[in-house]
Amino acid sequence: MVSVLGADAINTEKFTNWSTRQRVLGLEFDSEAGQVALPEPNIQKARRIVGCAYNAKSLSRKEYRSLLERQLILEFNRGVRNGFDINYRELLSCAFAVHAWGTRWSQQSLSHSRPLHVHFRIDNASAVAWQNKLASRNPRAQVIIRLLSWWETSFRLRFSASHIAGINNVRADAGSRSPADPSFAALFASLNAGWLQVSPQVDVQGLTNIWQRISEHTPLPTPPSINTGVHYPSGKPGLRGEVFLLG
Incomplete structure (x- = not known):
């Protein structure tokens, strides 16, 4: 590479020295x-x-x-x-919700011309960023993000998330403290009057198994080869692209 591209083409900081043990x-x-x-x-x-x-x-x-x-x-x-930190556990709640109600939401989406918008309110800024950007360095979270992306397209949904400050997340706070304090139990019951409690039908490993089955039976299609090179009226070559906003 040095002989062809020159010494400046090599960033020595990104290369490790040769070693017989790796x-x-x-x-x-x-x-x-x-x-x-x-x-x-x-x-x-x-x-x-x-x-x-x-x-x-x-x-x-x-x-x-x-x-x-x-x-x-x-x-x-x-x-x-x-990798099983609080950020990951907050993202898990989104996956459990879609697993429990995704099919029902999908039926509602079919009756409309646009995908059904599902908005997650999370009191963890990292989980919000992971969901909105569909990216994370946490290996466990990457699996959940891929699964959420698959469900989003398969169920014809649109996911988004926003941050709710912990001090304002009264319902979740009351629910987590209700077993130890009767006053919080009463508050939680009043905030969720008429709600039906649904227990997750899968655990964390179950979600991972779902994604493994999907990836095994759904190979990624080969992207079409498109020539993006065009010539502007001035005769200078350029690139042309299109951006689609879904929703």
């Missing part, structure tokens, strides 16, 4: 020794799990999952980051 997909590759190994923390984690079940004559799937859950609890108590 970490790829969570594995450590040693090209000099010809070995592939798990990182030491992963080995220690596996040893702890196996050690708990070493003396057991049999181990059911439930007991095995219990060992994994115990490990997750230990990691949570140590403050290990797992």
Whole structure:
């Protein structure tokens, strides 16, 4: 590249030095020794799990999952980051709502010429930005965003979100405190008179499984090849594009 494009074409800050030891997909590759190994923390984690079940004559799937859950609890108590933070949990509420009522909303949308607008009020600024921009660096949130985007087009809906300050989110605050305080329970009941409570039919892993099934059976279409080069009356080449606003 340097010989063809010149020295200025290479940004050295974005290139790492060559090394015979590299970490790829969570594995450590040693090209000099010809070995592939798990990182030491992963080995220690596996040893702890196996050690708990070493003396057991049999181990059911439930007991095995219990060992994994115990490990997750230990990691949570140590403050290990797992992506299951408050921002992600706030976005989950949107996914649970669409999973529960998306089909009903879709039926309402069919009776109108325009997609039905569903507006989420969230007291978490990061979750609002993730929903509106359909982008996040959180790997867990990326799956939920893809699923929401799929539902938006499949159910013929239009999603948007806005921030509601925590001090103004009286209904949610009363609901979260109602089990411990009768006064909040009474307030929550008065604010939701006539409402029907719907429990989520899936958990977090269930939402992930839904997206995996969708992505497996719905391959992305190949975009058409379009020549965007045009010539203006002045004879100078340029680009032409179109922007569509849905809704």
